[in-house]
Amino acid sequence: MIPGDDAAPEAMSASLRVLEALDLPIDWDHIPVGDELASLAPTERESLVGEHIDNSDTVLFGSSNGTTPGAGFMRWGKKTYANVRPVRWRPGYASPLARPEGIDYVIVRENLEDMYVGVMGPAKLLLDAGLTDGRSRVPPDAANGRFAAKIITRPGTEQVTRFACELALSRGGKLTVSAKTNMLPATDRWFCDIAREVASEYPGLEYEQFIIDDMAHRLVMRPHDLDVGPTTSMCCCCPICTATSSPTRAPAPSGAWAWHRRAATATTGRTSNRRTAPHPTSPARASSTRPRRWNPPR
Numbered sequence: 001m002i003p004g005d006d007a008a009p010e011a012m013s014a015s016l017r018v019l020e021a022l023d024l025p026i027d028w029d030h031i032p033v034g035d036e037l038a039s040l041a042p043t044e045r046e047s048l049v050g051e052h053i054d055n056s057d058t059v060l061f062g063s064s065n066g067t068t069p070g071a072g073f074m075r076w077g078k079k080t081y082a083n084v085r086p087v088r089w090r091p092g093y094a095s096p097l098a099r100p101e102g103i104d105y106v107i108v109r110e111n112l113e114d115m116y117v118g119v120m121g122p123a124k125l126l127l128d129a130g131l132t133d134g135r136s137r138v139p140p141d142a143a144n145g146r147f148a149a150k151i152i153t154r155p156g157t158e159q160v161t162r163f164a165c166e167l168a169l170s171r172g173g174k175l176t177v178s179a180k181t182n183m184l185p186a187t188d189r190w191f192c193d194i195a196r197e198v199a200s201e202y203p204g205l206e207y208e209q210f211i212i213d214d215m216a217h218r219l220v221m222r223p224h225d226l227d228v229g230p231t232t233s234m235c236c237c238c239p240i241c242t243a244t245s246s247p248t249r250a251p252a253p254s255g256a257w258a259w260h261r262r263a264a265t266a267t268t269g270r271t272s273n274r275r276t277a278p279h280p281t282s283p284a285r286a287s288s289t290r291p292r293r294w295n296p297p298r
Contacts, residue, residue: 002049002070004062005034012062029056034067045069050077075111081156082163083109083236087223097223105226106171107236108164110191113156114233119149152187152232154194161198164230165205174206174227175199178215179235188212191232 001016003009019026031037031052037045049070053059064071074080085107089100097103123145132138139145161177168175177195179188192209199207210218212235218225 001028002031002052002059002061002068003033005065005067006063008062008064009033012060015060031068034064038067042069046073049073053078079112081110081112082160083111083233084167085109085236097220100223103223105223106167106228108160108167108228108230109236110156110160110230110233112233113151113153114187115148115150116233117149117151119151120147123147150184150187150234152191157191157194158198161195161230164228165199165202168205168228169202172227173204175208176215176218176226176229177207177209178212178229178231180212180232181209182211188232188235195230 001012003012016028029052031049037048040048045067046069049068050073053070053074059070059074061070061074062068087103087105087107089095089103091101124143126132126147127138127143165175175195177192177199179191181189181192196207196209199205212231215229215231215235
C-alpha cells in the first residue's frame with residue numbers, strides 16, 4: 001500500500017480500515033507517506049518504491065504530487081495498458097440521477113498511448129517539417145506555440161479492445177466504443193475502426209459506437225443502457241470522467257490506483273461532489289439473465 005502525498009494518506013488510511021474490517025487473507029506491505037520519503041534522494045525513492053511494487057501481487061496507490069514515485073513505473077514500466085473504471089450504484093448513497101438503481105457499467109481506458117506518449121515541443125518543428133495539410137486548423141502565430149503529439153497504434157488498440165470484449169462477455173455482453181471520431185479521423189476514428197474489427201471476432205457480443213460527446217450524454221441520461229465502454233486515454237480523461245463524477249458509486253480514495261499483476265490493468269476510483277442535472281425519465285435497464293458483477297478477465 002503506497003499512501004502517497006498531501007491529503008492522499010488520510011483517504012488511503014480510511015480505505016485500509018474498510019479493507020481490514022473485511023478480514024481478507026492479505027499480507028499488507030506499507031510504504032512510508034510522501035513526507036517521509038522526501039528525505040531520500042529521488043533515485044533512492046524510485047528504487048525503494050519500485051522494489052516493493054515488484055514484490056507485490058497488487059498495489060493500492062494513493063495520489064502523488066511528485067514526491068512519491070511509482071505511478072509511472074506501474075503504468076509504463078509494468079505495461080498497464082487498461083485502466084478499468086467500474087461504475088455501480090450502491091444502495092444508501094445519494095445520487096443526482098432520478099433512478100440510479102441498477103447502474104452498473106465499466107469504462108476501459110487505453111492507458112499507454114494517445115497524448116500521454118510525451119512527444120511534444122515547439123510547434124515550429126511541425127510547421128517546418130510540413131506535417132500540416134488542408135485539414136489542419138493552424139492558429140495565428142503557431143510558429144511561436146507548442147505542440148503535443150497524439151499517437152494511436154494498432155497493437156495497443158487491439159490489446160485494450162480484446163480485454164474489453166472479454167470483460168463484456170463475462171458481464172452483459174455489450175460493448176460501447178467511443179472517441180472523438182468526427183474531429184480526429186486519423187487517430188480516434190482509426191481507434192474505433194480497429195475496435196470494431198476486434199469485436200467482430202467475438203460471437204454474441206453486441207457492438208455500438210458513439211462520438212465521445214454523445215457518450216458523455218448517455219452516461220448521464222441513459223446509464224442503464226451501458227455495459228463495457230472502451231475508449232482512448234484522452235477521451236476518458238475529459239468528457240467521460242466528467243460525466244461519471246456524479247456520486248453514483250461507493251466512495252473510493254480520490255485518484256487511487258490499484259495495479260493487478262495478473263491482468264496488467266489498473267482500477268481507478270474517484271469521488272466527487274460535482275452534481276449532474278437529474279433526468280426523471282431515464283429508462284431502467286431490462287433485467288439480464290447474466291449476473292452483473294465486476295469480474296476481470298485473466
